[in-house]
Amino acid sequence: MSYSEDIVRNKLSTLNETQESIVGISQWVMFHKRYAKQTADVWAKYLQQAPPNKRLSLIYLANEVVQQSRAKRKDEFVNAFARVITPALGTAYSQASKDVKERIKRVVGVWTQRQIFSPQILQDISKTLDASPSSTVGSTNAMDPTTPAALKNVSAIQQKLDKAAQQADKQFDSIVEQYTSVMESDALPAPPEYFAKLNQLYDKLKAASTATYNCIDLRKQLEKELQALMEENKNQLNKLEGQHVELSTRTKHVGDTRAEVQQMVVSSQPPTESATELVDDTVAAKEEHEPQPVGAGEELEYSPLDDNVVPEYSPLSSDEESEAPPKKQKTKASEDVSGIDPVSATSQVEGLDPAVAQFLSSMANKQSGSNGSNGTD
Numbered sequence: 001m002s003y004s005e006d007i008v009r010n011k012l013s014t015l016n017e018t019q020e021s022i023v024g025i026s027q028w029v030m031f032h033k034r035y036a037k038q039t040a041d042v043w044a045k046y047l048q049q050a051p052p053n054k055r056l057s058l059i060y061l062a063n064e065v066v067q068q069s070r071a072k073r074k075d076e077f078v079n080a081f082a083r084v085i086t087p088a089l090g091t092a093y094s095q096a097s098k099d100v101k102e103r104i105k106r107v108v109g110v111w112t113q114r115q116i117f118s119p120q121i122l123q124d125i126s127k128t129l130d131a132s133p134s135s136t137v138g139s140t141n142a143m144d145p146t147t148p149a150a151l152k153n154v155s156a157i158q159q160k161l162d163k164a165a166q167q168a169d170k171q172f173d174s175i176v177e178q179y180t181s182v183m184e185s186d187a188l189p190a191p192p193e194y195f196a197k198l199n200q201l202y203d204k205l206k207a208a209s210t211a212t213y214n215c216i217d218l219r220k221q222l223e224k225e226l227q228a229l230m231e232e233n234k235n236q237l238n239k240l241e242g243q244h245v246e247l248s249t250r251t252k253h254v255g256d257t258r259a260e261v262q263q264m265v266v267s268s269q270p271p272t273e274s275a276t277e278l279v280d281d282t283v284a285a286k287e288e289h290e291p292q293p294v295g296a297g298e299e300l301e302y303s304p305l306d307d308n309v310v311p312e313y314s315p316l317s318s319d320e321e322s323e324a325p326p327k328k329q330k331t332k333a334s335e336d337v338s339g340i341d342p343v344s345a346t347s348q349v350e351g352l353d354p355a356v357a358q359f360l361s362s363m364a365n366k367q368s369g370s371n372g373s374n375g376t377d
Contacts, residue, residue: 003032008042017057026064029077036076037083044084048091055092056100062088063107066116082121090128105129150232154225161218168211175201175208 011025029039047058062081069077093104108129112122182197189197 003035005038005042008039009046012043012046012058012061015054015057015061017060022057022060022064026061026068029061029065030068033074033076036080040077040080040084043081044088047088052092052095052097052100055096056103059089059092059104059107063110066111067114070114070116078116082117085117086121086124086128089125090132093129094132150229154222154229157218157222157225161215161222164211164215164218168208168215171204171208171211175204178204 008029011028015021015025032039043058043062047055050058062085065077066081069075089104089108093101096104108122108125111117111125115122117125178201182201188194
């Protein structure tokens, strides 16, 4: 892995207070132990320029590096950070909130307990923290590290104004009382003494006037910042309102288009039946109009009109027939031959077997002869 001061600064810019971030970057730093001095210098400069809410994570990173180095008995980083740790902590501590100050003190307490740095370095750190101008943490002058960037100028001016206004009010009350005592006294002192009092009163009036003017100037600065903030807020408000109108218009357009496409999708689908039901109905209708093949094991239904089933009967069609005389087939002509003309009878049996036709003809002739003899008798 390559090393450069720019890479170190990039690593520090991504640092946050999570365990994963601190441990990960500390391992990268310790890997490049040859550059311990350069890394410590970059760290100190970066902390001096970093915002207050970033400095605590930088201190945690230094703590992880020096403690791991001491545990592994590799003093490169301990010696490197010992040169810059005291002023760095002084800067971070002086501008930190009460909660952050307590966390910094806990880190220093661990260093003292485990003797991470030499006793002299630890003593210098302790003195620096105790001598911090804002060591009385919790005062209203300490800027909250979470203050938004847009309000930092306003917050800084307001803090100065609060302090100046408090001092100006005290001076005003004191000078008014002194003015009344000197200028409205019934008995005037001797001129030399009176002159001395007037000089003293004059100087205090000028000081009080200056203090009041400072408050006026701070008020004007605050008003200017607030007006700029209001103007920016107004511009951003107009921008957001324009974006909202545009988004509403596009939302309506997309909604209308979606409704149209949905209608097209619905209209392209079958109204009631599914595709499977339509196919089943089509097959059923086709089967009703087509002859079905006879399946295995099914018997043909008897049909008296089917010549293939009942062949035309012919008693003389085969010499292998039984020798039993064939039964005579009764006809209407044989049942009643009386009164029938032989010629007519013969014509009626045309188409019969010749032997049968001959027999019927002879019977008709006999019947005719018998009828003739009975008539002559």
